[in-house]
Amino acid sequence: MKQMFTLLKEVNGVRSGTLKTRAGEVHTPVFMPVGTRGAVKGLHPDVVRAAGSQIILGNTYHLHLQPGEKAVKALGGLHEFTRWKGPILTDSGGFQVFSLAHMNKITEEGVTFKDPRTGDLITLTPEKSMQIQIDLGSDIIMAFDDVVSLDQVGRARTVEALERTHRWLDRCIAEFKRLTADMTDETRPLLFGIAQGGLDKDLRQKSLELVQSRDVDGVAIGGLSVGETREEMHDMLEFLAPLYNATKVHYLMGVGDPVDVRFAIEHGIDMMDCVLPTRNARHSAVWLAGDKRLNLSIATLAEDTGPIDEGCDCATCNDGFTRGFLRHQFKIGESLAGSLASIHNIRYLNRITEEYRNS
């Protein structure tokens, strides 16, 4: 596989580089807002772009269930469908195996879900996940992995999940190559492998080495930010930092708390995604300079004439929306409030990555 990532510089463990995709270049470090079902909730794609986003994430599991990859393909693929003009990364559905664990059955072949909407049984396998992501028109395809919780039940399964993830990775690679055989390096999507291993450093190292030994465009760290303490996660990131293959891009999945974003970037991570900026925003929580949090619906903001954050350059703060107005819209349940706060939070994370990129 041709090398699609170019490391431009590395200073004190902080990397900056360029990832080439068929839908455009991505400058790293980068944060990716999540648009599970084809839209970053409540936001016009242009607004997401204007907040400094370069790439967004979509979800195989959700889009497969509704409207289905056939419909997306018929509508021109994810880009035409969503009107997002930049690169799109799709999650493989592996995480849903974990987050919806109470309603699925995992075997060596794959995972069988019950569609919560229709009750239909849905089977997802490594091959199927690749096919769906190709049909969706994804620019960065994630391997189908087996994520485990970090509690006692999960620990017992960690090794099994790890080994299965590795076997599934090889199946993903084989299927990916088959599906992209007629494509060039300029027209093919990228494929990322995922390292697992829970909080076991030995397993993590082995998993990372295995993934990096395979023919993938990027390496992702999965199975973190799933309930462990911040200390545990940081400790693992610190441990992994010197073990990465420097020529590949490093994607930490599911992390988006500003404190964690900074820590990750300072420990060799190039890409991250998270629902936190948008989910928190819809629940009226915004970030302020210094990684502080503010609840926009508290009564003391009722007559506050200031913007969310004085020094912020996001569209919401720039356009003069006051805390008093936002608090009011949150109180009456107007979704504009969540949209405006989402813009702010996404911008906040993007600004962090920009600072590292430009430093």
Add this chain to the structure above:
RNA sequence: GCGGAUGUAGCUCAGUUGGUUAGAGCGUCUGGUUGUGGUUCAGAAGGUCGGGGGUUCGAUUCCCCUCAUUCGCC
């Protein structure tokens, strides 16, 4: 003036054969949310039960007086 109805948490109201620390929703406040099960989840604070008197072992509950609000009739 006469008659009726209603007064319980900041708001809207539950709460009888009188019985421990009087409840709910909303609101307020605090915390949570990390590869999205969509208007979230958890917790906390907050009440002289309009006021006074009486009956009773014990009254938000029964009786009397009074105040307030409200409706109807002269």
